[in-house]
Amino acid sequence: MSIEIRHLTHLYDAGTSEEIKALEEINLTIQKGGIFGLVGGIGSGKSTLASLIAGLGKPTGGRITIDGEPPCPGKNVGILFQQPEDLFFEKTLFRDMASGLLHSGLTEGEVNERIFSTLDLVGLDRQLLDRSPFHLNRGTLRLAAFASVLAIQPGVIILDEPTASLDPMTRKKVMEIIERISGDITFIYIAHRLQEVVTISRHLAVLDQGKVAFTGTVSGYLDWALRMDRVEYLPVLNQVMFGLQQLGFDVDPDVILLEDAIDQIRRSLVRT
Ligand SMILES: Nc1ncnc2c1ncn2[C@@H]1O[C@H](COP(=O)(O)OP(=O)(O)O)[C@@H](O)[C@H]1O
Numbered sequence: 001m002s003i004e005i006r007h008l009t010h011l012y013d014a015g016t017s018e019e020i021k022a023l024e025e026i027n028l029t030i031q032k033g034g035i036f037g038l039v040g041g042i043g044s045g046k047s048t049l050a051s052l053i054a055g056l057g058k059p060t061g062g063r064i065t066i067d068g069e070p071p072c073p074g075k076n077v078g079i080l081f082q083q084p085e086d087l088f089f090e091k092t093l094f095r096d097m098a099s100g101l102l103h104s105g106l107t108e109g110e111v112n113e114r115i116f117s118t119l120d121l122v123g124l125d126r127q128l129l130d131r132s133p134f135h136l137n138r139g140t141l142r143l144a145a146f147a148s149v150l151a152i153q154p155g156v157i158i159l160d161e162p163t164a165s166l167d168p169m170t171r172k173k174v175m176e177i178i179e180r181i182s183g184d185i186t187f188i189y190i191a192h193r194l195q196e197v198v199t200i201s202r203h204l205a206v207l208d209q210g211k212v213a214f215t216g217t218v219s220g221y222l223d224w225a226l227r228m229d230r231v232e233y234l235p236v237l238n239q240v241m242f243g244l245q246q247l248g249f250d251v252d253p254d255v256i257l258l259e260d261a262i263d264q265i266r267r268s269l270v271r272t
């Protein structure tokens with residue numbers, strides 16, 4: 001079972017002088033279970049693709065299916081928008097969290113139960129539910145927004161820059177939760193911090209001006225970026241390792257973990 005994207009094209013303001021081709025002839029297969037990374041520069045089409053996979057809006061051309069079905073928001077797919085906490089406006093955190101479940105046909109008791117259990121899952125105190133979202137910090141609200149999407153229990157969840165503008169501690173926490181629960185849920189993880197994507201996902205796609213520039217495994221991706229001389233597509237760690245190799249260090253630029261990189265540099269220094 002998988003997410004299939006075939007011949008997907010999307011235009012904004014089609015037929016006007018302002019027409020923008022945000023996506024062109026996208027073909028991707030995303031296997032279910034695990035974390036699939038989606039990277040690319042600003043304006044490369046990541047958020048457009050995310051919202052179409054989330055079933056929000058109809059593409060200009062082509063199709064997307066999730067296990068053979070069209071995406072249906074709140075049913076087979078959910079999305080955590082960029083800066084989701086900016087959308088909180090209710091009097092209490094509970095009311096904001098419950099808003100996504102209102103039309104799901106669940107009873108009041110079931111809604112409460114879902115919210116309690118997902119708050120536990122992300123490690124937030126249930127006592128926060130009576131507080132006003134305006135009095136809570138960004139990190140707490142981000143986790144609460146994430147819990148709200150989890151509460152809908154979709155099989156696929158798209159995370160559009162889930163760690164953007166968070167402090168390093170909360171960033172780490174968000175990534176740990178995603179890794180912990182990614183067996184049952186398929187995550188599509190969008191980030192501009194390449195290091196995050198190569199650490200957390202096994203497979204990924206790179207968008208460049210609305211087209212797929214690369215899709216495959218993380219190690220295939222690092223090889224590709226080095227081979228194509230697209231150093232800007234490498235995480236900073238790999239750029240540093242690449243630079244060291246150019247300087248004559250005997251290191252492998254497509255390392256993924258910082259510990260391995262340090263180990264390689266240490267060995268290289270011992271050898272010289
Ligand atoms: N609502 C919109 N109306 C018109 N153009 C848009 C809209 N949203 C995005 N775009 C344009 O589509 C292209 C892709 O944008 P987007 O999908 O937001 O990229 P990314 O998330 O990778 O930064 C950009 O050129 C952007 O300016």
Ligand SMILES: [Mg+2]
Nearest residue numbers: 046047048082
């Ligand atoms: Mg975006």
